Amino acid sequence: MQFRSIKFRIPFIIIVFSTITVVVTGLLLQYIALKDLESGAAEKNQIIAGMVGNHIDQYVEDASSIVKTAGSFSSMSYGDLSKVESEIFRIYDNFDHFDLIFYMNADARMIFSKPTNENVKDRVYTDRNYYWEIIKEKREVSISPLLISSVLEMPHFIIAAPVYDLGDEPVGLIGAGIPLSNIQQVIHKTQQDFPGHIWLLDERGTIAVGPNEGALKSLEPIENYEVNAGGQQLDLKTLISRGETSSYSFTRAGTQYYGSVAFVASTGWTVIVEQDEAAFFKDLKDFNYKLTVVVAMVVMISLIIGWLMANRITAPVYGLVAQVRRMTRGADGALNPTEPTEPTEPPEPANLRSYPQAFDEIGELSAAFTEMRTQLRYHIEQLESAYQKENRLQEYLNNILYSVNNGILVVGQNREITLFNRAAEEMTGFSAEDRIGTSIDVFLEDLGLDLKAQMDQALDFGRTYKEIGASMQVEQGDRRYLRMGVSPVVDGAGETIGAVFLFRDVTRQVLMEDELRREDRIRAFGELSASIIHDIGNPLAGIANLIELVRSENCPEPLKDEVLNLLESEVSGLNSMVINFLEFTRSSGKTRTKEKLATMLENTLRLMQSEISEKQVDIKLSPMEDLPEIFVDKRAIKQVLFNLIRNAVQAVAPAAGGQIDIDAVVDLKTVRISIKDNGAGMDENQLEKLFQPFNTTREEGTGLGLFIAYNIIREHGGRIHANSEPGRGTEFVVVLPLEEGADV
Structure with missing residues (x-):
């Protein structure tokens, strides 16, 4: 077989290409895996920390529910402490959530507990935060920081719930201790195959569960050391105090460590997860080994498939070439270019199909291309026809929008004007050519319209405004009054892609309403004037009589004083009437x-x-x-x-x-x-x-x-x-x- 033959070159190219592709892909994957080592470590630690935090949160929620139920039952016992004692001891015996359960009265004295410790019988627990939160702050439930139990002399957490009297005032509390061994079991069940270290801290940074086996005997804070979190150098306690789930790394004794911090939602406790780089390099070595095996298998399979495909691809071409050569030679094998002969069907060569005329793979390919060309021409014609129809429809719609009497203005999501019809031009005095493509905010500012808030609501939240009254100054110095509506434009997915302003000129209507108000005012003025004329007449007649009385020579001095007082009262009444009349005649609402x-x-x-x-x-x-x-x-x-x-x-x-x-x-x-x-x-x-x-x-x-x-x-x-x-x-x-x- 010649090296220049297509039968050799096609399989050779396929094999070389497949081999290079697989090898390059494998090397690229290895490079990506190496580069993503640190981010992968952070993500894995975050997932583990989150899972541990969620399981602890669920455990604490279950325990809190049990204690709250005990508190509710005790509140319904109406001061019968024997019932309270029986109920909480039953909970202790039937639930393995707690290592201690007790009842404490409002004076912070432990009345009874299970188990008991006579050494703390007379102790007052006002130093416990859960006492103040339940009795004084009246919380529904309280979870303490890690503390040393005075009864068990072991560290644990306390969950407390109130016991109320008939007036809904707390008279005591039910407390239950959560043993650290239970929380350690929760962590172990969650990540029993995890090769790194896991810590649980209370809200003060005290270690509740650590990587060392065995129960804690004392309260110890977490070690504080420098870490790198997102390119920022800070100590671990500062990172925890932020209260945010985050990842970090640090170096100790020449070894790189990767850690993550997560939080238990209901308690504020902190979960810390750390792994050293050896664990991740172990995963990388396993990945490299598996990748090498996969690459070898893919190369072998590619060689086989490439060879089979190459033979299948080249066989029709080789058969077509052989038949063409036979057809161009006579029966004796000599070429005869001058005497045309009728085409005859050549015999099917050994181990090859017959490829007569255009019914072989090449012929089918040619026919397919011919059909594709025909279909392509047809679809191009259909596309051109649809495009012309779309243009005509768009032009028709634009003509409608341009011809309507109401002003229409369309704004895109980028707050730029995309449509500005003729009525909008006439109402605002601006041309569409100058305004299309400009900002709607500038347009509203030029008109003196304070509608930015409505535009923001329409674009950002899809809100519709049907009737907004507005007015603007036109070039002639007159004021034009508008009724405006703002509606969002949404696409098929319901997403807001713009907004439409629809406004109509109601200047004539407003002026007519003002005219009607003026006419009403004139009528009211007439009625008021007639009433005033009528109501002034009587006081004036009375004033005239009083004046005649004062002029009389027979009018004694005491009577004159009384008459003068009456005159002053009548004049004051008339003055008030005139002042109110003047108030009414003043034009109201002109300077709003x-x-x-x-x-x-x-x-x-x-x-x-x-x-x-x-x-x-x-x-x-x-x-x-x-x-x-x-x-x-x-x-x-x-x-x-x-x-x-x-x-x-x-x-x-x-x-x-x-x-x-x-x-x-x-x-x-x-x-x-x-x-x-x-x-x-x-x-x-x-x-x-x-x-x-x-x-x-x-x-x-x-x-x-x-x-x-x-x-x-x-x-x-x-x-x-x-x-x-x-x-x-x-x-x-x-x-x-x-x-x-x-x-x-």
Whole structure:
């Protein structure tokens, strides 16, 4: 067989390639295994530390549940200590979780225990932290640090649960000791084949379980030494004090050690796991041996498979070449290039298939390529057609979005504007060409719209805002009012990929509403003027009569003084009426700013403090620190609050017990203010006339305060009403919109 033959070269290339691939892969795996030795050690230690911590946590949870159950049973014994003793001794006999169980009273004296020790009979255990946590701090369960048992004279942990009296006050506690041998068994069962060392520390760093066999006789802290944790040099105790699961390494006596720190969730205990590098190099040697065997097997299998595949690949080509050569020669074996002959089917060569025309592997390959070319051309045409349809559909949708009357603005996840339709251009005065690709934050800032919070909520949390009132200044100096909605755009997986702004121009509607309010105000002004003319007439007539009386020569001096006092009272009443009338005629709500409702309420109460104190009224003001700012005419709303609170103060009984509750609640679009008193209340007839001008039940009142308050709230797009029953007090409710220009 010639070395230049394809029958030799293809098998040779496959064999060489397979051998090189397997060998290089093996060396690469060995290199990666060597490089990942330290990270593998840290990960393995973390897994072991976590498993040990979880098993100890489960053991402590089970033990705590038993002790809490004993405490609950003892609380239901209603002071019968014999029942308590019987119950906890039964637990000691039936559960192997504890080496000691006892009952301690509220004076920190151990009443009885199992087992017992007469030497500690009169001892007071106020030095035990579990006593203070259960009796004084009233915790449901307490787990002590490691301590030396005064009964057993051995280290153990104490789990304590309270025993309550009928008033749910702790009168004692049930305590149970967890022996360190049980915890050592838990660790041994978890990692009995682990070649390294495992420590368990209490929250103060005292060793509870260590690598040395045998029970501990004293309390010893863990050795503190320098370690490297994440490239940072620090001592072990500092690393533990961070309270975070972490890995570290250190060198001792020329040997590298790898360790991990984990924590028991329910107790704050620390699990430390350490291994030296010898254990990991043993694993690496085992890996190298297994890798060598695998590489050898793969090389042998590759040689066999490569040779078989090479023969199978080259056989059709060799047969095709042989047949082509026979077909180009005559029967005598000589070439005849000048006389064409009819193609004849050549005989099938020995040990080869017949490969007539295009039915061999090469022919099938050619046919497959031809079919693939046809299918590819067809699919390209289909793809082009689908692309054109997609473009037409996209253009159609863009035309729809561009033609609608509402402004539409689309923002991507990167906060850049991707669509800006014609209506948006007309409303904002900006062109789509200038704004597409720019930041939505810059766009909102240029318009003076404070909508960054809503945009963040839509993009980050998928929140939808249906109606947001906003206004902006246009180039001509006029103000344009908008209603805006913000919705998230989600993909098929439900992930937020952007947001859509839909806004419409409601300037005409707002102006019409303002005009209607002005007309209502004019009508109210007319009604009020007519009422004032009517109500001023009577006092003026009375004043004229009194003046005539004073001019009379027969009027005695005492009578003159009385008449002058009456004149002063009538003039004062007329003056109050005129002042209230002027307050009403002032235009409210023209200069609205963002104000804190809590601040306005506090300032109003501060102005009325003397009157409130004089009447000994108890004001209950709910917490309002989280209330948002609202767009209002500050002076007008303070006047409303002043009138409502003053009415409530005057309505409560002058005797002790007068109370006013002031509360404010926020929903999605409004803030609801409630001012409720416990005064005499009103009947239905009084409620119907409540907001009419000159309607008052007090001799010194003008009857205009609530009328003015009603009109101010309406001008702010809000509403006001009262709830009252005779003998059950009165509640005034004011509802105001949160957004500027909105109605409720």
